[in-house]
Amino acid sequence: MSNVVLGVGGGIAAYKVASLLRLFTEHGHDVTVVPTASALQFVGAPTWSALSGKPVATDVWSDVARVPHVRIGQQADLVVVAPATADLIARAAAGMADDLLTTTLLTASCPVVFAPAMHTEMWLHPATQANVATLVGRGVHVIPPASGRLTGADTGPGRLPEPGDLYAACLHLLESAAPAAPSRGVLAGRHVVVSAGGTREPLDPVRFLGNRSSGKQGYALAAVAAARGARVTLVSANVTLPVPAGVDVVEVGTAIELQDAVTRAAKDADVVVMAAAVADFRPRTVASSKIKKTHAETVAGPDESAPTIELVRNPDILAGLVQARGDRARGDRLRPIVVGFAAETGDAAGSVLDLAREKLVRKGCDLLVANEVGDGVAFGTDTNTVHLFYRPGLAGAPGERTAGPAPKEAIAAVVWDGIQPLL
Secondary structure, eight states, X not given: OOEEXXXXXXXXXXXXXXXXXXXXXXXXXXXXEXXXXXXXXXXXXXXXXXXXXXXXXXXXXXXXXXXXXXXXXXXXXXXXXXXXXXHHHHHHXXXXXXXXXXXXXXXXXXXXXXXXXXXXXXXXXXXXXXXXXXXXXXXXXXXXXXXXXXXXXXXXXXXXXXXXXXXXXXXXXXXXXSTTHHHHXXXXXXXXXXXXXXXXXXXXXXXXXXXXXXXXXHHHHHHHHHHTTOEEEEEEESXXXXXXXXXEEEEEOXXXXXXXXXXXXXXXXXXXXXXXXXXXXXXXXXOSSOOOOOOOEETTEEOOOOOOOOEEEOOOHHHHHHHHHTTOEEXXXXXXXXXXXXXXXXXXXXXXXXXXXXXXXXXXXXEXXXXXXXXXXXXTSSEEEEEEEEOTTOTTOOOOEEEEEEEHHHHHHHHHHHHGGGO
16 A cells, blocks of 8 residues: 555646545555645535545644644655646745645655646746746656646647546556656666657648657657656657657658658667657659649549559668667667567557567567557557567566556656666
C-alpha cells in the first residue's frame, strides 16, 4: 500500500478527480486529499472526506501539533496534483508556500505528478508554458492535458485526462523499478533526438500522401526525456500539439526533410528514437498546379479516368542511422543508441509481433518498439500498447516486455526505462 497525496486545484475538472480518488482507494492506496480553498468551491470537503476516509484541510493551521505542512509531504510515496490550474502551477513554480498544498509540494521528496487542466488560451500562454518548464526542470512529471470539450462550448487542449488514464500513469510511477527517476534526472547530460508525427509527400500544391499519426507518442517521449534531465531535440513532422516544456523543436514536412534534420541532430546524440511515421514512398514528380479531374462525356458515359501516379521509395532513415553509426564507439558502447518504432497491422505473412521481430533483424537497431495500429487504434488516441524487442546479443539489454494499454505518457516512461540499461 502506498501513501498518496492527492492535491486538488480550483477548477471545474475537480469533479473528475473524485473518481481518481476512488480508483486509488479501491486498489488499496492510502490517500490524503489536500484541496486548495478554491477547489472546495467546486467539490466540498465532505465529499473528499467520505471518499478518502480522512478529514481534509486547506490551511496550515489545522492540527498544528502534528505539523501537517511538513509531515504530509515527507511521508508521501507519490504526490498527484489534479486539476493543476494555471494559478496553482504558477504558485508551485514560484516556490510559494501560502497553503497546505504548496507547503506539501515543497517538502515532498517523492515523485510529483501535475495534471494541468484549464482553458486552451491559458494552457498555451507563454507564462503557463514557462512555469511548466520550470517545474519539469525540477523533475516534476507533467501529464499534458487532453484535447476536447472544455467548460461551455469551448474545445481544444486543456481538458483533464480521464481518471482511468491518470491512474494508469500514476500506477506506473509507483510500480516502476525506479519510481523517482524523473526527480533524479537520470538523463542529465545526455542529448536525445526524438522524431514524431507523420511525414507528408506532396502530389501537387494542395494534396499529399500521408498517414494518421498525430505525434502524441513521440511528443510524450520527448516530454518524459526532458523531465528526466535530457537535452531534447524533437524533429516534428506535421504535428499540431503544444510543444513539450524544455524541448527544442525542428519542424519538417517530408521524409527527406526529416532524414536531414535527424541526421544533423544525431551527430552528437546519445540516443535517437524514431517514433515518427515516415512515408515509405513519395511521388516521382510533383505537379506544379492542382491535378484536376476531367468532365468529358464519352459514348460509354461519363469519363471515369484517373491520373496514374508513379511512386519511388523514400530512404530508410532508421537503417541509415544504424549504418552511419557503424562501429563508432564512445567508451565501450555504440553511440547513438538507435530506437525504432514498428507500427504494424499484421497480415498474411505474420502477426504484429512476428513482423516486428523480423524488422528488428532487418533494420539492425538496438531496440524496436512495436505497436498495432489502424483506424481508431493507437494513431490519434491517448493510449497505446507496445512491445519492446532488443537486438540479439546486445550487452545490458533486458528481456522482451509488453506495456499497456496505458496513456502514452506512461508508455513513454516505459520506453525510457527500457533504454536506460543501454546507457
